Amino acid sequence: DADVTQTPRNRITKTGKRIMLECSQTKGHDRMYWYRQDPGLGLRLIYYSFDVKDINKGEISDGYSVSRQAQAKFSLSLESAIPNQTALYFCATSDPGGRETQYFGPGTRLLVL
Amino acid sequence: AQKITQTQPGMFVQEKEAVTLDCTYDTSDPSYGLFWYKQPSSGEMIFLIYQGSYDQQNATEGRYSLNFQKARKSANLVISASQLGDSAMYFCAMREGLWSGTASKLTFGTGTRLQVTL
Numbered sequence: 001d002a003d004v005t006q007t008p009r010n011r012i013t014k015t016g017k018r019i020m021l022e023c024s025q026t027k028g029h030d031r032m033y034w035y036r037q038d039p040g041l042g043l044r045l046i047y048y049s050f051d052v053k054d055i056n057k058g059e060i061s062d063g064y065s066v067s068r069q070a071q072a073k074f075s076l077s078l079e080s081a082i083p084n085q086t087a088l089y090f091c092a093t094s095d096p097g098g099r100e101t102q103y104f105g106p107g108t109r110l111l112v113l
Numbered sequence: 114a115q116k117i118t119q120t121q122p123g124m125f126v127q128e129k130e131a132v133t134l135d136c137t138y139d140t141s142d143p144s145y146g147l148f149w150y151k152q153p154s155s156g157e158m159i160f161l162i163y164q165g166s167y168d169q170q171n172a173t174e175g176r177y178s179l180n181f182q183k184a185r186k187s188a189n190l191v192i193s194a195s196q197l198g199d200s201a202m203y204f205c206a207m208r209e210g211l212w213s214g215t216a217s218k219l220t221f222g223t224g225t226r227l228q229v230t231l
Contacts, residue, residue, distance in 0.1 A: 042221035099146050102219055104158035
């Protein structure tokens with residue numbers, strides 16, 4: 001089984017709808033992240049969480065919110081989706097200390113019409 | 114200024130040949146880590162190799178090695194004996210403040226698409 005899972009894997013929604021992307025991990029890592037990937041722009045950080053009580057904004061947090069329900073679960077919400085939020089969304093996890101390699105989930109492809 | 118620059122949007126290499134993917138970075142922090150990830154057409158991000166700024170030797174992981182030139186601020190990925198399955202996007206990323214305990218963010222480059230041909 002995958003260490004980092006994301007649901008759904010694909011989602012089509014309409015402008016103005018609220019949607020939630022979910023991430024679960026079995027790696028036992030404290031730190032979790034949400035990124036979006038747009039063609040030609042690499043990955044950009046939306047939000048990150050160092051533990052259940054610690055949530056931080058990344059470079060592109062406007063229009064997004066997150067919830068860290070448990071050490072293993074970190075969800076991303078789009079309160080009112082807009083077409084330019086169409087992207088590939090990744091969840092990642094890492095353990096604090098040392099190199100802190102981030103391990104990514106399989107991604108969620110989101111299309112906002 | 115871009116923190117991570119990958120100047121090669123696309124590269125071609127013949128099977129069994131070696132290829133170098135370029136990455137330059139910009140930081141004033143003395144402690145940082147450099148990562149390479151592979152993204153095949155299926156979309157997942159796969160960690161390949163890591164180089165710390167204080168590491169004395171260039172990192173190697175199987176067919177992957179890192180040509181780390183600290184003074185030039187470059188961390189090029191070398192793939193030896195290319196295989197068809199190496200065809201993918203490759204991203205260079207950096208984490209600054211390696212030992213700060215607070216700054217875990219990765220900054221990514223825009224990637225290089227590698228195509229391995231017969």
